[in-house]
Amino acid sequence: MNPTLSAAPVRGDTGGAVVRLAILDDHEVLLDTLSTWIGQHAPDFDVVLGAANWLQLVQSPAFPTDLVFIDLQLKEPISIEARVRTCRAAGAKVIVLSSLDTREARDRAFAAGASEFLSKSLPMTAVMAAARRVMGIDAADEAGAEREATAPLQQLKPKLSPGEEEAFKLYVSGYSTIAVAERMNVQYETAKTYLRRVREKYAKVGRPAGKKAELIRRAAEDGYLE
Known part of the structure; x- marks a missing residue:
């Protein structure tokens, strides 16, 4: 996915500013699937940057964003602490997503400044509800959020050739x-x-x-x- 940069905040269905979101995950299938799901079901978020590695994220003209989803287990020698702190220093809030849900992993993420630590086994409705809490969005006041929150729990569907x-x-x-x-x-x-x-x-x-x-x-x- 090619990074894009909006010149001005996009307005959502209710007139509120849309949250600019970046996703860092080295599984390109998951990266694409997450971006597609959010684009279809979370109108109050705009995925302006999808990165498969750390340098692609921080060197993009779209960085920093309002919020960054970071995969805990990247295949590069950059600690989760360094990734979270860099994003926080740039002004972005961070949610860590991981298939490794341990006390140690959670403690490391939160100590570095992550706003939330979520298991990848959660449905996307739960992930986006947490993202709204982190960004201070009241789902009850967001028409688009209400439509997504009341929909049946949906699972990520991979894109097959x-x-x-x-x-x-x-x-x-x-x-x-x-x-x-x-x-x-x-x-x-x-x-x-x-x-x-x-x-x-x-x-x-x-x-x-x-x-x-x-x-x-x-x-x-x-x-x-x-």
Whole structure:
């Protein structure tokens, strides 16, 4: 996702200023999915910057933003303390998102100045409700926030390629991997790779799909079962 910079605060449905949000996460699938979900369901937030690494975040002309979502476990040697403190010094509030929800991780994030520490297993409605609290937004006074808050809890749906989606649908419909390859007219290893990527993309958004039963459940949840 290419960073963008608004020249002036964007106005929301209720006339209030929209919160400029940055997301730092080195899982590009999750980064894209989070940005898409927020764009569709949280009109009081605008994702103006999506970064897959630390330098991409801090060197962007869109930085600092009002709020930054930071993944705790980045694959770079920059501590969570350094990341949080830099954002806070620049004037941005920070929410740390993590699949590693331990007391030590929470203590480190809060000690550095994070406003909130949230597990990636939470539904996005809960994540955005916390973001509103951090930014001092009263959901009861925000029409857009009310619409999102009263919607059913939604889970993040990974973006699949056409090949991955077709292999996924065939596999959860009862076809073996060999039969999937035959139906798609591709090599067995290609069909196997499609299904592996589907599992990986679901895992990255916190929805396990390692077992076939889990994969079928994900397909049912996301409307892939016919």
